[in-house]
Amino acid sequence: MxxxxxxxxxxxxxxxxxxxxxxxxxxxxxxxxxxxxxxxxxxxxxxxxxxxxxxxxxxxxxxxxxxxxxxxxxxxxxxxxxxxxxxxxxxxxxxxxxxxxxxxxxxxxxxxxxxxxxxxxxxxxxxxxxxxxxxxEKYLETELAEELRKQIDMLEDMRTGEDVDERVDERLETARDLLAEFDERGTTIGAKExxxxxxxxxPVASFSNVKPFEEVILFTLGEHGEFESVSELAQQLARDMGEEYTDSFRSKVIYNVDRLGPGGKGYIEQEDHGKSYRTTLSRIGQLWVRAHSAEDRERREPDLT
Missing domain, CATH: 3.40.50.10770 (Hypothetical protein VC1899 like domain (Restriction endonuclease-like))
Structure with missing residues (x-):
């Protein structure tokens, strides 16, 4: 429902x-x-x-x-x-x-x-x-304002004695159409794709700070897009960081991915397929990575203890 x-x-x-x-x-x-x-x-x-x-x-x-x-x-x-x-x-x-x-x-x-x-x-x-x-798709207020400007120009010309008969008919028709559209559809028109x-x-933002090792995980997901499993992500992290890929390192990655996942900070999404979890950034995770520059990434040293 x-x-x-x-x-x-x-x-x-x-x-x-x-x-x-x-x-x-x-x-x-x-x-x-x-x-x-x-x-x-x-x-x-x-x-x-x-x-x-x-x-x-x-x-x-x-x-x-x-x-x-x-x-x-x-x-x-x-x-x-x-x-x-x-x-x-x-x-x-x-x-x-x-x-x-x-x-x-x-x-x-x-x-x-x-x-x-x-x-x-x-x-x-x-x-x-x-x-x-x-x-x-468009804001009707701008068209209403433009029509008012044209009517002001016409009224000023009328005051100086110019012949504005044709313009009166045009302005009257346009004003009626705009007001009818305003009454029918409000101040905006359409819905843009x-x-x-x-x-x-x-997206919803997390109220928890991102820890240094979590930052490395997010940047890695941002760089590679998607991993078929957490183990695959852990292997990539080990290569990038010059670490030995051990059960202990893999467990550390799993723990931090869980903290970053839907039940935690919400920066990572996981899809169950078979015995593995396809792992990628959530919408707010993508925004986090986008908002943090490569310079930030190089400056921050992850705490691996």
Whole structure:
């Protein structure tokens, strides 16, 4: 069972297009509506939520629930709500996906941080919690701003007595089209595909420091990409470090790989195949290696004791 928690701001496409295009099996959607701001803002967001509710049901067959966030600028309250919602869905047996593309950043960050915290607390459920973002194909605000500039130019010409009849018709038609698109789809249009997916999943970071020998393992995985077994990884490490490949050295590698794996710091992924575990970097492991330069690697001396 898959539940999507979706904060509704002033977007439409980014909140539903990824689920349709990725053909995800969505069973349940929780729509978060803000109740703070101008009357026009609240009404606009509510209208989008109503449209999304219908389309989630019609296009995806998903059960939909609307949930009000009383103050979208109260980070602490939003975090508490997120924590309760995500835990409740996990306890009900659902895989939880949190979309952080819309709504004020306080809510998006609160829900992302809550999801991160729960991943740390519930190690066994890490693979059932996902936080993701969708990139729009274009921002409608820029087109609205450009149209306003053109209308200002036209009005200035009218004031100086120039004939602007044709431009009035053009500006009127464009303004109507833009407003219709804004009312229908919000402030962004479309959902852009990035690296073969419309969903950019945000990885969870570890709260533990990486030890020197663990660093060597991560750099080695970053350099070679994948090893068919931990033994193969240990052999490569022994060669790189000029160490003798012994049972003791292999055990040390196994121990540190376990600490870096899904049940530990989360920097390494392992896939069971036969009697071995195919070992590679997780998404956050790839980011860690990318963020640490070759100069860092050369400077740090691993503690092999």
């Amino acid at each position: 898959q539940t999507h928690i979706v904060p509704v701001g002033f977007d439409y496409d980014r909140l539903i297009a990824p689920l349709v295009r990725e053909q995800l099996d969505v069973d349940r959607v929780i729509l978060l509506e803000g109740a703070v701001g101008s009357e026009a803002n609240v009404e606009y967001s509510r209208n989008l939520a109503e449209k999304l509710e219908k389309d989630y049901q019609n296009l995806l067959g998903a059960e939909t629930e609307r949930f009000v966030v009383a103050d979208v600028y109260d980070y602490d309250e939003a975090f508490e709500q997120a924590f309760e919602l995500i835990n409740a869905e996990l306890d009900a047996g659902s895989e939880v996906w949190v979309n952080v593309s819309a709504m004020p950043r306080t809510v998006s960050f609160a829900f992302a941080t809550a999801a991160h915290s729960i991943m740390v607390e519930r190690e066994g459920d890490r693979d059932r919690i996902h936080t993701y973002y969708t990139v729009p 990035i690296d073969g997916s419309h969903i950019v999943e945000l």
